[in-house]
Amino acid sequence: MHTRFACSTPIASQLSVMRSSLIGGLVDKVRYNLNRRLDRVRVFEVGRVFLRSQGRPEGTLDVAGVRQPTHVGAVAFGPAAEAQWGVPARSVDFFDIKGDLEALLWPHRAVFEPATHPALHPGKSARGRAERRARGLDR
Numbered sequence: 334m335h336t337r338f339a340c341s342t343p344i345a346s347q348l349s350v351m352r353s354s355l356i357g358g359l360v361d362k363v364r365y366n367l368n369r370r371l372d373r374v375r376v377f378e379v380g381r382v383f384l385r386s387q388g389r390p391e392g393t394l395d396v397a398g399v400r401q402p403t404h405v406g407a408v409a410f411g412p413a414a415e416a417q418w419g420v421p422a423r424s425v426d427f428f429d430i431k432g433d434l435e436a437l438l439w440p441h442r443a444v445f446e447p448a449t450h451p452a453l454h455p456g457k458s459a460r461g462r463a464e465r466r467a468r469g470l471d472r
Contacts, residue, residue, distance in 0.1 A: 431445060
């Protein structure tokens with residue numbers, strides 16, 4: 334697990350630590366929408382995370398000892414499509430999110446591989462890669 338970075342002047346108490354993953358924010362957005370009685374949620378985020386890196390030098394846009402890679406995260410919940418008479422209802426699955434991420438990353442070729450993460454079910458998570466660079470969890 335990554336060591337956290339505390340903020341010296343957070344804008345809110347729940348934002349007192351720099352994020353090392355996009356998962357928390359994505360889950361929060363699903364919870365927010367479910368609390369408003371939406372039964373179908375699909376959101377993605379492109380953003381920086383903050384990871385310790387011992388060999389990272391100080392630079393114009395870099396902080397010594399901190400790596401700030403850009404990650405892409407996505408979550409889908411509920412039915413795969415809006416209710417309609419011509420298509421049977423089914424829950425969203427891996428292939429729906431895979432298609433969404435392929436469209437998001439286009440024109441780059443997206444490649445998916447099995448991954449593990451302590452917050453996700455074993456054998457039911459994946460990491461996506463584009464242009465030989467890891468995109469997703471545990472990078």
